[in-house]
Amino acid sequence: MKKQLVETGQAHAALVMVGDEAVAWAEYGTPDELPNIHHGKQYLAEADAIPDYRITCIFVDKRYRRQGYAKVALAGALDLIAAQGGGVVEGYPHEVGEKRMSNSFVYNGTRTMYEQAGFEFIRSKGLRNTVMRRTI
16 A cells, blocks of 8 residues: 555555565655654644654564664665755654563654764654754
């Protein structure tokens, strides 16, 4: 379904394909396209800048988790943003502590993954969520 939405221009996402199947993706868009983010009230109250793009969801099919596909999806989204002219990109990954979190709660990757992709920590947002930023 996600592949069809991307192919018809109804959504922006970097798709990670295994054969003909989309097994992972990173959804991105402008704040106007993706206005609803978790902890939105707090985000707006503490905002120091509005980004050109947001990465709001990274999903990996449970059969393919823990194999690096989330990193591939994030890199793909950054490449697609760069191809569209780039700008300031925000992501909202999770802080994963010592206590194991369900993969369903890590719907936007981890802070460590974003740091490895060159993002800078800006601030915390909600419980175990962050605002991270990078210019492409």
